[in-house]
Amino acid sequence: MKNVLFVCSRNKWRSLTAETIYKNKxxxxxxxxxxxxxxxxxxxxxxxxxxxxxxxxxxxxxxxxILNFRDEIQNKKIFILEIPDVYKFMDKELIDEIKMTVAGHL
Structure with missing residues (x-):
């Protein structure tokens, strides 16, 4: 089983939405x-x-x-999803964008 971490700025809308989408898989x-x-x-x-x-x-x-956790992320795969901070928690467009950009990696 893989451990997956989603990261944004304040963990209120984008990364929390991603966690919510995938947490029951x-x-x-x-x-x-x-x-x-x-x-x-x-x-x-x-x-x-x-x-x-x-x-x-x-x-x-x-x-x-990279600036704050160089040792911890060494040898880690980090993917940039290119999802701007223009959505609210669980917006339909945000859900669609997360699913589309993450699909090839999970």
Whole structure:
């Protein structure tokens, strides 16, 4: 079973939506976090070590992981989904975009 981590800025809309979509799938375990201090769940070393696959919503999220957690993400697959911060939690368009961009990787 793969451990999958979704990351956005505040872990309130995009990454939380992704976690909600995939959390009941039997082939993987899913969590989400945010890179900002105001995040609902703030990204940390433990989450990154736990993750087999990491999906970030935008390039600057990956850059923050590289800057702050270089050792923890070494040898990790990090995919940039290119999903902008223009959606609310569980927006239909957001769900469709997440499913479409993640599909080839899971």
């Amino acid at each position: 039997s082939d993987f375990c899913v969590k989400s976090a945010g890179t900002e201090n105001s995040a609902r769940i703030k990204i940390n070393s433990k989450l990154l070590v736990w993750a087999d696959l990491i999906f970030v919503m935008e390039k600057h999220h990956k850059e923050k992981l």
